[in-house]
Amino acid sequence: MDSTLTALAGQIAQLDVVNSAQLERMRHEALTAQAPWKADYGAYQSGGWWTTSLMNASGDAADVTIGDCTAQPTGLLRQLPATSALLASLGLNFMWVRLARLESNAFLWEHRDYDELDQVERHRLHIPLHTNSSAFIVTGGAKVHMAGGRIWRLTPTCAHGVCNLLGPDRIHLIADVYADDAYHQLANRPTLHPALAERLPTADQTVLAERFGTARNLATLGYVDAAERMLLRIFYTFALPEGTAYDLITQLHASLGDMEAATRWETAKRRLLALVA
Structure with a gap:
């Protein structure tokens, strides 16, 4: 990995592989579940960003405002057996788990997360379930397509933004987790494939x-x-x-x-x- 990709991998990187058959079952669940999708964080987006919770403090899937908690499964997660099995297999200490859907021609504007959550080490994981090549995240002056088949780690304290230019809808499972031995074992060999990252030109x-x-x-x-x-x-x-x-x-x-x-x-x-x- 060259120095540019090494620096970028500190902000976004691929971690572990997800079994393709299980990933397909999870994708089907996300596309067909009767989920209470909520539009929250309106100041951060253009419209078209929807989330629903799988694990949170209340157990209510419609509760989507992130905060520190001892996460418990929501009623929605209990309807998604393949997704529930994957989460259980990771053995992580979850803070919050969501499905996030970004429609075509939709944007999450440049922002930082976790600014109010600075007392405990935590990390954000993404598992792309349904995506397309026009959906990408911008961070560190580069755009990265978060391809399927992997667990990705994003450092959300770095300024970043997300877009889905052409569609179809991009659906990710997003898990905020507390740092522990299981997390460090998962994240001990981050990679970023050069084909997925493109340095943006400088605007004069x-x-x-x-x-x-x-x-x-x-x-x-x-x-x-x-x-x-x-x-x-x-x-x-x-x-x-x-x-x-x-x-x-x-x-x-x-x-x-x-x-x-x-x-x-x-x-x-x-x-x-x-x-x-």
């Missing part, structure tokens, strides 16, 4: 100025939401300094004299990226 000031000009024209015509989304999506096309998309939106509103909106986006940047005010 000319490119950013052109995008900003187009967004300003849209906003002037009254298409403010479209202008904001166009700037937010730059994160998925270019390797940018952290928070650049939010800074551009703040500048957009300031240039139009809407200081209330500019302040709102400054605040959003601090919240989404877990920055100290």
